[in-house]
Amino acid sequence: MKSKTCCSSFLENSKPYIAMISLQFGYAGMNIITKISLNGGMSHYVLVVYRHAFATAVIAPFAFFFERKAQPKITFKVFVQIFILGLLGPVIDQNFYYAGLKLTSPTFSCAMSNMLPALTFIMAIIFRMEKVDIKKVIYQAKVVGTIITVGGAMLMTLYKGPLVELPWTHHRKPLAKATGAAAAKETSNRDWLIGCILLIIATFAWASLFILQKAALKTYSKHQLSLTSLVCFVGTLQAIVVTFVMEHKTPAWSIGWDMNLLAAAYAGIVTSSISYYVQGLVMKTKGPVFATAFSPLMMIIVAIMGSFILAEKIYLGGVVGSLIIVSGLYSVLWGKHKEEQQPQQEGNHINAELEDQIPQSIRTKQVTNGNLQLMTNAENVNKAINGDISTTHEMPIKAEEAHRCPSLVINLPLSDPKAT
Incomplete structure (x- = not known):
């Protein structure tokens, strides 16, 4: 029974870690597929629209069937929160991220995302x-750690450096370059710098x-699917408006059974609907800093x-900037981990001090197999009243005082009947 309890406790504590690690694999696949689609000529504005249209279509039915009851009222404050969430996600974050991804590379984009924590x-x-x-x-x-992380990102932005050859890429032609003329030439230093700036803006958003x-989540604590659906839907509408303003070519909206459709569907289902929902679950218990702590794995x-x-x-x-960012990141995470442990340690210390302050008149003892056990809870006090356990001072405990254990008794020592 004890092993089963430990196993179930371990699995329960591991859920946030497993969820965030799984999301990093999902984000990694999105970066690769999206890079191929963008190099093939797809507009990132259109991709954002289709991405959130897919996300809304997938997550909305679940929200309708599972969270129809007791829906929170959409007040003006709640509407503004949802509107800004849609603006930050689909419109600013993803448009700038895709634009930066197109001008740099998937690995570099992920490395810059390590600034997120x-x-x-x-x-x-x-x-x-x-x-x-x-x-x-x-x-x-x-x-x-925060300062080091930002410094690493600045190094990556301002210094490109020489090419690092890998053994398996030395004699190969990039697959992405074969998909369109847009990727036929090397990215210039100017485009690389612009891409870095776009990625920083996206990370901030x-x-x-x-x-x-x-x-x-304070309002939608029990309706996270509904919140995800609303954010994706509002984000879709906002992305449509932005696309009509920025993308004037009608053929850019066309999409077929190709990599563009796969990129939109994958990004919408995995990295919008599922990720928003899972991130919300993790943030409820672990907070926003923990939810962003696994980005180096994606890189x-x-x-x-x-x-x-x-x-x-x-x-x-x-490479150098990534190492600096990761070292700074885990300095932040170490501090966060120790901070989470601190209340528990302080609580144990306080409990030990309070136990020392419990008056001897209510400390009960019991000898079991030669071991002396001190008991101070209310149940044991009742046993002492009934004569099942002898007190350390061999004196009776008044019944009217028993219900005050173990809280008030710490500050209110019991009186000795012999003294009265």
Whole structure:
């Protein structure tokens, strides 16, 4: 029984980790497929529209069947939250991210996304979702880690460096280049810099999305599918408006049974509907900083997949910057982990102090197999009243005082009847 309990407890505690690791594999696949689609000439504005149309179509039926009852009222405040969530996600984050992805590479884009935990941490401090006591080491680690992460991102932005050749990509032609003339030439340094800036803006919008989603979950704590559906639907409408303004070519809307359809469907189902919902579940228990802590894993997966599938070129600036970002990131995560452990340790320390303060007059003892056990809970006090357990002072305990154990008795020592 004990082993089963430990196993079930382990699985329960592992759920947030398994969920976020699984999402990173989903994000990695999206980066590869989307890169091929964008290099094939698909407009990223149109891709965002189709992506969230698919997401809405997939998640809305589940929300309707499982969360119809007791729906929260959509007040003006709630509507503004949903509107801004849709604006941050589909319109700003994904459009800028896709534009930056097209000008750089999947691995580089994922590496820049590693800034996400640091930016989320900074915004969480601003909105008082995180606390900082600079005198303590754990908070110093979080602050220093944030600075290191931002520094690594700046290095990747300003320094491209020489090409790092990989053994299996030396004599291969990139698959993505064969899909369209848009990818037939090397990305210039100017385009690379523009792509970096676009990716930073996208990451900032993504961090803002996590912060606001955490606030919106207070209203939709029991209706997360509904919140996801509303965000995807509103985001689709906003993306349509932006696409009509930015994309004036009617043929850009055409989509067939090709990589463009796969990219839109995959991104919509996996990295919009499912990811928004899973992130919401994780953030309810672990907070926004934890939910963004697994992005380095996505970078590793994409680097491996991109080198094999796309014969992607990796530059020294990206490698060095990635290592700096990851080191800073895990400095932040170490501080976060220690911060989460602190209340439990403090609670154990307080309990130990309170136990020492419990008056001897209500401490009961019982000898079992030669071991002396001290018991202070109300049940044992009742046993002492009935004579089942002898007290340390061999004195009776008044029945009217038993119901006050174990809370009030700490501060109110029991009187000795012999003294009265």
